Amino acid sequence: MTLDFSAAQHLSHELFAALKPTEALFVEIASESSQFIRFNRARVRQIGTVEDTVVTLRLQSQQRTASTSFPYTGTADLAAALDHLAQLRSETVQLPLDPYLVPPTDTGSIQDTYLGRLPDPEAVVETILTPVQGLDFVGIYSGGTIARGSFNSAGQEHWFATETFCLDYSLFTAAGKAVKNSYASTHWDTVIYQAQIEGDRQQLARLEQPPRQLAAGRYRTYFAPAAVAELVGMLSWGAVSEAAYRQGGSALAKLREGATLSPLFSLQEDFTTGTVPRFNADGDIAPPCLSLIDRGKLQTLLISRRTAQEYNLVANGANRQETLRSPLLLPGTLPEQEVLAALDTGLYVGNLHYLNWSDRPNGRMTGMTRYACFWVEQGKIVAPITDLRFDDSLYEFWGDNLEALTDTPVWVANTDTYERRSLGGMTVPGMLVKAFNFTL
Structure with a gap:
């Protein structure tokens, strides 16, 4: 026990x-x-x-x-x-x-x-x-x-x-x-x-069809919640950290300097779900909900007590690494059953992997599509695709190119079992992007 x-x-x-x-x-x-x-x-x-x-x-x-x-x-x-x-x-x-x-x-x-x-x-x-x-x-x-x-x-x-x-x-x-x-x-x-x-x-039955190889370019793209979770998870690697910003390495620095994302994009830390503690290793208590980005505008970065002491700031309960512990990307209004119709013609991306920053100061991420990803025409899945690499900026796919978020967020659990079962995860909807940059 x-x-x-x-x-x-x-x-x-x-x-x-x-x-x-x-x-x-x-x-x-x-x-x-x-x-x-x-x-x-x-x-x-x-x-x-x-x-x-x-x-x-x-x-x-x-x-x-x-x-x-x-x-x-x-x-x-x-x-x-x-x-x-x-x-x-x-x-x-x-x-x-x-x-x-x-x-x-x-x-x-x-x-x-x-x-x-x-x-x-x-x-x-x-x-x-x-x-x-x-x-x-x-x-x-x-x-x-x-x-x-x-x-x-x-x-x-x-x-x-x-x-x-x-x-x-x-x-x-x-x-x-x-x-x-x-x-x-x-x-x-x-x-x-x-x-x-x-x-x-x-989806498995559709994967039996011959795959379609697409040329590099910008495609209208729907990202399922599992793929959105991978993108949001990247913010823990040098984006939402106040220390990273102070040291010149935050991917969200432009938001601090006046840039904005889409008004559809709102990100919070939400500890009300009961899947992760509000306290950190130093005993600091985070508020039940902490707004990080509200309708595209930066509200705060994550500030640990150590960072607060170093830069004479007020801590907000962040852990020492200043990473996301229980993020919630607020949903939109696109019904889940209407995703393919809203996409019309473009890519349905079920999963992503191998994500990294390609240009962190400008918020550019790179990675690969994975598993069940499909080419869609006129709201119908036509064929699976061969894997594609992407390289795009969060200031674009969460900015002017963000067209819609689904109305039903999904909890994507942290599945790591290194040393012990991990706590928490993130709650995210699916998202529809007008144009997303695939490089090869």
């Missing part, structure tokens, strides 16, 4: 009691109880559960800081935790001074627990595989409870726990073409899942 609040609180209090008068300590908890199932050819390849808790200690002393992480199973590991604290104490004296050290503060504590409705662990295999019989179905299911805690020696005690699941999968044709999709939420709904699989079947 995951470590609960009382056990985490007990651990942190024992560690705080061992501090010297000149020391301060942050205690971070990452805990989970998860079921994992890997599928191959619509059969179970691997199944099991993970019970894991990792504790991170960050000791501050004489304007220096050092940190360490270790697994923790309960009170039996308390002596080991105290040993780790002693080791940090010996390390800090050898480190240089940190001029922008963020000390612990107590501005209030929050405890949030969100209960979900996950598939029955005993029946989840049948629930997932029944709708995909006869298909080459490959994927991974992960579901269970995830908890995060942040305690500090100033008295702050944050706790967050949530129940979520994510089914990340692909359906393959005999020729190796694939439809990629995911179903993630806090509440499983078999009707929604079965409808999604049916839509995937239809």
Whole structure:
């Protein structure tokens, strides 16, 4: 089981009691109880559960800081935790001074627990595989409870726990073409899942047609939510960060200087969904909703307390990396069922990958189309396409070329499982762009 609040609180209090008068300590908890199932050819390849808790200690002393992480199973590991604290104490004296050290503060504590409705662990295999019989179905299911805690020696005690699941999968044709999709939420709904699989079947059938090779150029393009999520995710890499702007590396610098995007484009950090904690590793609390771009106009960048100290600013609860944690791209008015008719003739892009900045100061991104992408004529899918590389500026595809956003946003979960299950994701609609630049 995951470590609960009382056990985490007990651990942190024992560690705080061992501090010297000149020391301060942050205690971070990452805990989970998860079921994992890997599928191959619509059969179970691997199944099991993970019970894991990792504790991170960050000791501050004489304007220096050092940190360490270790697994923790309960009170039996308390002596080991105290040993780790002693080791940090010996390390800090050898480190240089940190001029922008963020000390612990107590501005209030929050405890949030969100209960979900996950598939029955005993029946989840049948629930997932029944709708995909006869298909080459490959994927991974992960579901269970995830908890995060942040305690500090100033008295702050944050706790967050949530129940979520994510089914990340692909359906393959005999020729190796694939439809990629995911179903993630806090509440499983078999009707929604079965409808999604049916839509995937239809796309899979279209992938059986001979692909069409398109010349480089600008095409009218619809981006499905999974593709939009890739574009929005790039903003965490040197765009929405105040530190990046101050250091001359923000892709949104032109917005600070007076440029605007389309009035259709509004981006927020939204922590009301219960999939990611509002607090960060330093214990700072973000507002439930934070407007970053409102109808094309920049409202604020993400400002961590460390950046605020360095540049004499006011922090807004951002994490130390100043990355998006729970972004929401506000929807538009285009009904999902009218997407192909609105596109008329152009590209339907289901997924993107290999994204990077090609010219960050000018907001230019590059990347590739992937999986189910199609050529559309007069509102009907004609053929799949061979992969294309794109290179275009967010000041164009989220600027004058943004024609419409769909009216139903989709939560695209963070599917990373490096070291542990990741929290959060992003909520985005699909988008229709008048002209998007494909280079080869």
